[in-house]
Amino acid sequence: MKKPSSKIREEIVQLQAQLRLAETREAERIGRVALKAGLGEIDIDESQLQAAFEEMAGRLRGTGEKATGRKSAAGGDTSASATKIAAGQAADGTGEV
Template identity: 80%
Template sequence: MKKPSSKIREEIVQLQAQLKLAETREAERIGRVALKAGLGEIEIEESDLQSAFEELAGRFRGTGEKATGRKGAGAGSETSVSAAKVETGAAADGAGES
């Protein structure tokens, strides 16, 4: 039996809400670790910080990707860019600080 389009749309909305919650949890976790490491006290441009996070992500993925600091540059950078954007946004507004 096929699902009606309205049911599929409802499921998409629920999944988007779940995704937003998961990204928020991840951002808060990364933000807490970054603050503990002292990144909150360092004046650094967001693009430079993003590049550093991309390099770090590549290191732990085992890909050894070089960061470019630009959106969409390099394989797999889309995920890294999204995570970095969410993280910096959450850290900037103080979300997740203990």
């Protein structure tokens, strides 16, 4: 039996609400970890910070992905270069966190 479009729309609204809640939980978790690591004190451009997170995510996934923090229209990376931040180092390379 086929579902009416109104029922499908209701399900989409419910799923969007669930997605928002899941993203909020994930953002809070990652934010807490980032603050504990001292990232809140680093003066860095948001796009550079995003690129560093994307690179770290690639390393943790084992793909070695590199990113610049810029997204294409499809949501993917637009460049292969990356901003590298070693663990315990500030963006300026001084090692101060």
